[in-house]
Structure formats: structure tokens, C-alpha cells
Amino acid sequence: MQNTQPNGSAPKAQIIAVMGSAFNPPTLGHADVIAQLDAVADAIWLVPAFAHAWGKAMAPYAERCAMLAAFVADLQNPKLSMQAVEQEIARDGPVYSIDLLEYLERHKPTHSRLLLVLGPDNQAAFEQFHRAADIQARWACFFAQERLAVRSTALRAALQAGEPIDGFTTPGVARYLADHPLYRAG
Structure with missing residues (x-):
């Protein structure tokens, strides 16, 4: 039996916003993008890059995932979750946005649609x-x-200079960075 709405129509498709990023580290700028998505998405999936398509140098994947977990906990948004799936997609090269979307399309809930999120630089x-x-099609x-x-x-520049990072990220990420010298000048 097909699941229907009270009026007998098919259920409305859930919108899942897919926000891929290096999250190297996550910042309040990322939080602002999430705030913009809150009105248009039913779920917001944050996907940390495993192998960046443009070859960006990044902190180790496990460290960025740990920071992103702290970030998600700090934001306390029930729509928000981390989807650390790119390591499942990665082969010997980068993971492109279309690779990620095709993977998520196969694994998303029924009655949902993916919405690719792009910041101004990627736009x-x-x-x-x-x-x-x-992708557009x-x-x-x-x-x-x-x-x-x-x-x-x-944020990385402030850490390298030994400057305070208040106003750059959430408290949980700041604590993580205080305990892990990922970006400090050595």
C-alpha cells in the first residue's frame, strides 16, 4: 500500500540540502549558510571532502570529521547531520560533486530530493x-x-599567528583546535 497524505495525494518530497566542503575547519561562515538553508530544506547534510576535487591541502580527514561533529553538536539544529561518506566513494583521485550526488541519490530516503549547496566562491x-x-540537469x-x-x-591564519579565534567558529570547534595543533606554525 502506498503512503499518502490525508487528502489522498502522494507524500511531499523531503528536500535534503547537501553541503560539501573541506570544513578545514568549520566556521561561522558555514553556520550562516546553514541558517540560509533552514527555510528551504527539511534536512541538511554536511559532507566533509575526502579527496578535494581541486587538490586543496587539508588537515587529515579524521580530524576534520571530529571538528565537524563538534560543530554539528554546537549548532543544535535537528535538521543538521554530518555524512562522512566520501571515503566510501574515493578511488585513486578526487571525489567530484557529481560522484557524491550520485552516491547519495542511491542512498537517500524514499520521497526525498537532493539540493546541492554552493557558496559564492563555487557559484x-x-x-x-x-x-x-x-549536475544542473x-x-x-x-x-x-x-x-x-x-x-x-x-581562521587558519589566526591560529598560525597565535591570535584568538573568537568570532571565527563555534565553542566546540575552538576547544578541539586548542587541544589539537592542526594549523599552528611549527
């Missing part, structure tokens, strides 16, 4: 994405606005 470079036209995209210019690069 400008979207045409350079691997198989960008295929199969999935909707959400282009987030940069309302809070707090980037991971600036």
Missing part, C-alpha cells in the same frame, strides 16, 4: 565543476549568499 566557478551540465542548486565573511583561511 563563480561552477562551470568548471566536473560534469557541471549533468539532474539536481537543483542552492547558491548561498556570503552574509558573514568568515572563512576557514582566516
Whole structure:
């Protein structure tokens, strides 16, 4: 028997926002994008990059996942979860957005649709994405606005300079970074 709404119609598709990022480390800028998604998505999946498509140097994957777990706990948003799945997709090269979306499409809940989330930097470079036209043909995209210019690069620079990181990230991530010298100048 098919699950239906009280009026007999088919159930409304759940919108799952997919936000892939290096999260190197997660910042309040990421939190602002999540706030923008809250009104348009039923679920928000944060996916840490395992093998970055553009070859970005990143802290170890396990460390970034630990920081992202702290970030998710700090935000206390019931829609929010970390999906550390890229290591299951990775082969010998990068994991492209289309690889991630195809994987998630096979594993998403029934009656749901994926929404690819892109920040302003990726919006400008979207045409350079691997198989960008295929992504646009199969999935909707959400282009987030940069309302809070707090980037991971600036947070790493503050850590390297030994400066305070208040205003860059959440308390749990700040505690993690205090205990793990990932970005400090050595």
C-alpha cells in the first residue's frame, strides 16, 4: 500500500540540502549558510571532502570529521547531520560533486530530493565543476549568499599567528583546535 497524505495525494518530497566542503575547519561562515538553508530544506547534510576535487591541502580527514561533529553538536539544529561518506566513494583521485550526488541519490530516503549547496566562491566557478551540465540537469542548486565573511583561511591564519579565534567558529570547534595543533606554525 502506498503512503499518502490525508487528502489522498502522494507524500511531499523531503528536500535534503547537501553541503560539501573541506570544513578545514568549520566556521561561522558555514553556520550562516546553514541558517540560509533552514527555510528551504527539511534536512541538511554536511559532507566533509575526502579527496578535494581541486587538490586543496587539508588537515587529515579524521580530524576534520571530529571538528565537524563538534560543530554539528554546537549548532543544535535537528535538521543538521554530518555524512562522512566520501571515503566510501574515493578511488585513486578526487571525489567530484557529481560522484557524491550520485552516491547519495542511491542512498537517500524514499520521497526525498537532493539540493546541492554552493557558496559564492563555487557559484563563480561552477562551470568548471566536473560534469557541471549533468549536475544542473539532474539536481537543483542552492547558491548561498556570503552574509558573514568568515572563512576557514582566516581562521587558519589566526591560529598560525597565535591570535584568538573568537568570532571565527563555534565553542566546540575552538576547544578541539586548542587541544589539537592542526594549523599552528611549527
